[in-house]
Amino acid sequence: xxxxxxxxxxxxxxxxxxxxxxxxxxxxxxxxxxxxxxxxxxxxxxxxxxxxxxxxxxxxxxxxxxxxxxxxxxxxxxxxxxxxxxxxxxxxxxxxxxxxxxxxxxxxxxxxxxxxxxxxxxxxxxxxxxxxxxxxxxxxxxxxxxxxxxxxxxxxxxxxxxxxxxxxxxxxx
Amino acid sequence: xxxxxxxxxxxxxxxxxxxxxxxxxxxxxxxxxxxxxxxxxxxxxxxxxxxxxxxxxxxxxxxxxxxxxxxxxxxxxxxxxxxxxxxxxxxxxxxxxxxxxxxxxxxxxxxxxxxxxxxxxxxxxxxxxxxxxxxxxxxxxxxxxxxxxxxxxxxxxxxxxxxxxxxxxxxxxxxxxxxxxxxxxxxxxxxxxxxxxxxxxxxxxxxxxxxxxxxxxxxxxxxxxxxxxxxxxxxxxxxxxxxxxxxxxxxxxxxxxxxxxxxxxxxxxxxxxxxxxxxxxxxx
Numbered sequence: 204x205x206x207x208x209x210x211x212x213x214x215x216x217x218x219x220x221x222x223x224x225x226x227x228x229x230x231x232x233x234x235x236x237x238x239x240x241x242x243x244x245x246x247x248x249x250x251x252x253x254x255x256x257x258x259x260x261x262x263x264x265x266x267x268x269x270x271x272x273x274x275x276x277x278x279x280x281x282x283x284x285x286x287x288x289x290x291x292x293x294x295x296x297x298x299x300x301x302x303x304x305x306x307x308x309x310x311x312x313x314x315x316x317x318x319x320x321x322x323x324x325x326x327x328x329x330x331x332x333x334x335x336x337x338x339x340x341x342x343x344x345x346x347x348x349x350x351x352x353x354x355x356x357x358x359x360x361x362x363x364x365x366x367x368x369x370x371x372x373x374x375x376x
Numbered sequence: 377x378x379x380x381x382x383x384x385x386x387x388x389x390x391x392x393x394x395x396x397x398x399x400x401x402x403x404x405x406x407x408x409x410x411x412x413x414x415x416x417x418x419x420x421x422x423x424x425x426x427x428x429x430x431x432x433x434x435x436x437x438x439x440x441x442x443x444x445x446x447x448x449x450x451x452x453x454x455x456x457x458x459x460x461x462x463x464x465x466x467x468x469x470x471x472x473x474x475x476x477x478x479x480x481x482x483x484x485x486x487x488x489x490x491x492x493x494x495x496x497x498x499x500x501x502x503x504x505x506x507x508x509x510x511x512x513x514x515x516x517x518x519x520x521x522x523x524x525x526x527x528x529x530x531x532x533x534x535x536x537x538x539x540x541x542x543x544x545x546x547x548x549x550x551x552x553x554x555x556x557x558x559x560x561x562x563x564x565x566x567x568x569x570x571x572x573x574x575x576x577x578x579x580x581x582x583x584x585x586x587x588x589x590x591x592x593x594x595x596x597x598x599x600x601x602x603x604x605x606x607x608x609x610x611x612x613x614x615x616x617x618x619x620x621x622x623x624x625x626x627x628x629x630x631x632x633x634x635x636x637x638x639x640x641x642x643x644x645x646x647x648x649x650x651x652x653x654x655x656x657x658x659x660x
Contacts, residue, residue: 224430227491237493254389262396270423273491273498276404283400287393336404338495338562 207249207306215244215264223271231357235350238357241268242329243365245285246322249306254290261286281333285325292324310366322362323355330355424532427489428502435486435630442630449518480596482633483508485515488532492539492566492626499535501632504528514594514635520623521545521601522632524594533634538601539566539626545592547571547601550585554578556618558586558601566626568605571618578616580604586620595635 222241229238245261265282269275293308296317310318330351341347384391435442485507489500503509505528515522515535523537524545536543541562548555556574571586584604590597606619637643 220426224426255392258389258392258396262400265400273494273496274404276400276402279400280397280404283393283396287389287397290389340562 211244211248211252211260214247215241215260218244219264219267219271222268226361227272232353235353236357237350237354238361239330239333239354240358240361240365242282242285242326242358243362245282245289246325246362247307247309248289250293250308251306257289258283258286261289277333277336280336281329284332285329288325288328292321296321310363315363319359319363322359326358326362327351327355330358424488424500424502424529427500428532431486431488431502438628438630441628445518446631479637479639481636481638483636485509485533485632485634487629487632490537490626490629493563495562496541497537497539497566497626498526499523499537499629501525501533501535501634502531503634504531504533506530508636509533509634510636512594512640513637515632516595516599516635517624517629517632519600521588521595521599522624522626522629525634537626538569538622538624545594546589547586548589549574549578549580550587552578555589558620567622568619569602569622571604571620572615574616574618576609576614576616580607580616580618582607594637 218241222239226238226240231237241264244264245257248257248260261282262279265279266275268278268282272278308318308321313321334347334351334354335341338347483503485501485503487499488502491497491499499515499522501509501515509525509528511525511527513525515525515537521538523535523540523543525533526536527534538545538558539560541560543558543560545558546555547558554574556571558569559572560569574580582604586601586604588595588597588599588601600623602620602622604618605621608617608619610617
């Protein structure tokens with residue numbers, strides 16, 4: 204648990220920098236697709252992390268992301284909601300025998316379709332709240348919905364590709 | 377009492393969630409989204425340093441392009457040197473100018489962070505109060521408008537560029553000299569902006585140049601803002617709907633000049649005096 208926790212902290216920290224310094228600079232379709240991969244740090248928290256810790260970590264992550272990106276509060280709001288939803292979604296999707304044997308939600312351990320559902324729901328919720336916290340407007344409606352959906356798809360693709368690149372080796376070793 | 381504590385214990389996570397969520401919302405709505413740039417910490421020094429570090433790397437990768445840009449500007453400036461001019465009329469001679477005084481002063485700065493594709497964008501410059509930069513100074517690059525400084529820390533400053541709905545500046549059409557206001561629709565293409573409030577009787581055609589007026593005292597007059605690229609006039613409206621292509625390429629922004637108006641204080645204080653005088657007569 205100890206080393207897992209430290210790994211989780213480091214992962215969140217690293218992803219914040221990756222987001223702020225690299226991913227936020229990607230100009231996909233003139234900013235129509237805007238991936239927020241830093242939430243991976245929250246999605247990847249081990250299953251046995253206490254709920255309150257997930258919330259606090261999400262809050263802190265959101266705070267630092269806000270420092271990097273602009274007006275305070277947007278990422279904080281979206282991340283707190285994410286931190287609350289994450290354990291709920293995990294509980295809803297728990298396999299019959301429970302999560303005991305496995306420690307972290309990754310594609311390798313849970314399978315692609317499980318992971319896509321899990322990450323998809325949470326990513327969409329996070330992006331949805333984040334986007335409306337940023338704009339505080341609901342027009343033009345379809346453009347905004349498209350922006351949210353395609354950004355979420357972009358984030359998911361980066362998460363999935365990233366996992367295949369990073370974790371494959373670990374499993375083999 | 378015991379029951380309440382029991383209840384809180386059982387729903388501890390939910391209570392914690394509510395507290396954090398409400399707190400976030402309060403921060404979101406209280407950080408006055410555009411003007412409170414001093415609180416929002418892009419201008420705080422450590423975030424600035426991190427961005428600066430990244431930018432050094434990026435600037436290195438783009439040296440060639442920046443060299444070209446600077447060489448071009450050098451050539452432009454060099455061509456304006458007095459030595460390059462000769463007098464056509466030999467009966468006149470050069471006079472040392474003691475009548476005119478310098479009004480605008482330019483400082484160079486580098487852009488250390490910029491966003492172009494958000495709803496409201498900001499730039500961070502690597503110079504701040506210690507570099508002589510103060511809020512409300514204009515920022516230009518290669519003779520075209522970038523934005524206005526909105527907040528400064530010791531070593532960094534945050535600029536409100538044209539690509540921010542809060543940016544307000546009066547503009548004029550070159551030639552006719554009619555005034556309008558520039559506005560950028562939030563989240564739209566960073567290469568374009570709208571010009572409003574130019575009445576329909578004014579002849580506007582595609583390709584016309586849009587310049588600064590020099591009224592706001594952020595910028596000298598006659599700096600480039602852009603060129604008219606589209607006219608979408610609606611028959612029921614009295615004003616043109618003009619879309620302009622911005623002269624500044626915000627995606628490639630690297631070196632900028634910060635304009636300080638030496639006479640700004642004098643101009644402003646005169647206006648304030650006048651307003652106070654009028655205010656006394658009205659109701660204040």
